[in-house]
Amino acid sequence: MDNWTFGITMIVVGMGGTLLTLWILSLLMSFMKRIFPMTKEEK
Amino acid sequence: MSTFEFLQSIIVKTGFFHLTIGHVIMWFIGLFFIYLAIKKDFEPLLLVPIGFSIFLVNMPITPLTGKGDLINLFYHYGLEWEVIPCLIFLGIGALTDFGPMIANPKTLILGASAQLGVYIAYFGAILLGFNIKEAASIGIIGGADGPTTIYLTQMLAPHLLGSTAVAAYSYMSMVPLIQPPIMRLLTTEKERKIRMKQLRPVSKLERIMYPLVATVLICLLVPPVAPLMGLMMVGNLFRECRVVERLLKTSQNELLNIVTIFLGLAVGSTMQAENFLKPQPIFIFFLGLVAFAFSTVGGLAFAKLMNLFLKEKINPLIGSAGVSAVPMAARVSQKVGAEYDPKNFLLMHAMGPNVAGVIGTATAAGMFLTMLK
Numbered sequence: 001m002d003n004w005t006f007g008i009t010m011i012v013v014g015m016g017g018t019l020l021t022l023w024i025l026s027l028l029m030s031f032m033k034r035i036f037p038m039t040k041e042e043k
Numbered sequence: 044m045s046t047f048e049f050l051q052s053i054i055v056k057t058g059f060f061h062l063t064i065g066h067v068i069m070w071f072i073g074l075f076f077i078y079l080a081i082k083k084d085f086e087p088l089l090l091v092p093i094g095f096s097i098f099l100v101n102m103p104i105t106p107l108t109g110k111g112d113l114i115n116l117f118y119h120y121g122l123e124w125e126v127i128p129c130l131i132f133l134g135i136g137a138l139t140d141f142g143p144m145i146a147n148p149k150t151l152i153l154g155a156s157a158q159l160g161v162y163i164a165y166f167g168a169i170l171l172g173f174n175i176k177e178a179a180s181i182g183i184i185g186g187a188d189g190p191t192t193i194y195l196t197q198m199l200a201p202h203l204l205g206s207t208a209v210a211a212y213s214y215m216s217m218v219p220l221i222q223p224p225i226m227r228l229l230t231t232e233k234e235r236k237i238r239m240k241q242l243r244p245v246s247k248l249e250r251i252m253y254p255l256v257a258t259v260l261i262c263l264l265v266p267p268v269a270p271l272m273g274l275m276m277v278g279n280l281f282r283e284c285r286v287v288e289r290l291l292k293t294s295q296n297e298l299l300n301i302v303t304i305f306l307g308l309a310v311g312s313t314m315q316a317e318n319f320l321k322p323q324p325i326f327i328f329f330l331g332l333v334a335f336a337f338s339t340v341g342g343l344a345f346a347k348l349m350n351l352f353l354k355e356k357i358n359p360l361i362g363s364a365g366v367s368a369v370p371m372a373a374r375v376s377q378k379v380g381a382e383y384d385p386k387n388f389l390l391m392h393a394m395g396p397n398v399a400g401v402i403g404t405a406t407a408a409g410m411f412l413t414m415l416k
Contacts, residue, residue, distance in 0.1 A: 003175060007166060007169045007175060010165070014161075014165075015162050017265075018155045018403055018406045018407045018410060019152065019155045019156065021406045022152060025260055025261075029253070032253070039246065042246055
């Protein structure tokens with residue numbers, strides 16, 4: 001693979017991977033809201 | 044030895060005899076950093092030590108940066124061994140309230156999309172003839188995250204460390220100058236006036252679980268950044284568990300301050316005239332600006348894109364806070380929003396993408412390291 005092709009592949013994989021990682025984290029955060037709701041004391 | 048020869052040997056050993064125009068130019072660059080810090084209040088905690096270090100290490104024939112010399116020791120053990128960036132992340136974790144991000148997890152996507160500039164600048168650097176590892180080190184400047192920039196550059200292209208670190212910290216300090224024109228250009232007045240619903244309260248258990256969950260996910264997906272993210276999350280756990288007050292205070296204050304001094308001196312020491320006054324750092328500064336501008340564009344554009352699908356619209360101005368400069372980028376979102384609607388309080392909403400940007404930049408660095416190391 002030449003420098004250019006490798007460079008473009010890295011952009012796609014890198015940006016895609018970054019978005020995917022943070023999207024999964026956001027899903028986990030949404031899930032946590034349901035598992036650990038506010039307690040009566042906290043409210 | 045005659046008296047004349049003796050005096051001559053003393054004169055030869057003074058700095059004046061070895062002074063070059065390059066040294067003097069670097070003095071002015073160092074003084075400019077100090078000026079920005081003191082007069083303009085641009086990241087003074089970093090620019091004062093960096094500026095003074097630039098000034099100091101460009102004094103000729105001083106025993107400061109040679110092997111085993113004082114500042115070289117800070118550089119060697121702090122930056123080359125990757126200790127300082129990770130300890131800075133410990134302090135950042137201890138200082139950061141991830142609550143706004145946990146309350147509105149969508150903002151994590153904004154933090155990721157604001158890494159667009161990282162990849163645009165990376166490609167630009169390849170076009171300008173830098174090799175792939177150098178291009179990645181330059182691109183990461185767009186994340187506006189100094190410790191991550193140092194961490195990645197030290198691993199991939201250590202010879203560029205001075206230029207990339209100084210560019211990252213310079214652009215971080217110039218957030219209030221660079222971002223507002225781009226924010227105004229890419230948003231309509233109606234969008235800037237969008238008011239967002241107040242964030243929900245976050246339970247204590249969610250706050251405690253967040254650093255654990257994030258550590259598991261990021262360390263499994265992008266293991267090369269485990270030292271950075273691991274220390275950031277342990278710092279955050281100190282903060283949220285509320286049972287290690289002493290450790291928390293040390294992480295937030297003494298440790299962070301001590302490490303910041305070493306960081307500033309070590310980064311500044313890489314800017315010696317013979318290494319710095321070349322065309323390459325100028326290209327790096329230019330590409331850093333491109334990276335930073337496109338990161339702002341990425342966050343704004345993605346926020347607008349999200350609005351096409353969301354019932355409850357988000358103010359696109361918070362997208363620009365997806366760059367990691369915490370909390371300055373969030374403050375800029377608040378300030379620009381308040382110019383159009385003084386009663387619109389965007390700060391807490393913008394803190395979500397802002398802290399997500401730190402994770403986004405570390406993830407982007409991890410992606411580069413996974414592919415290149």
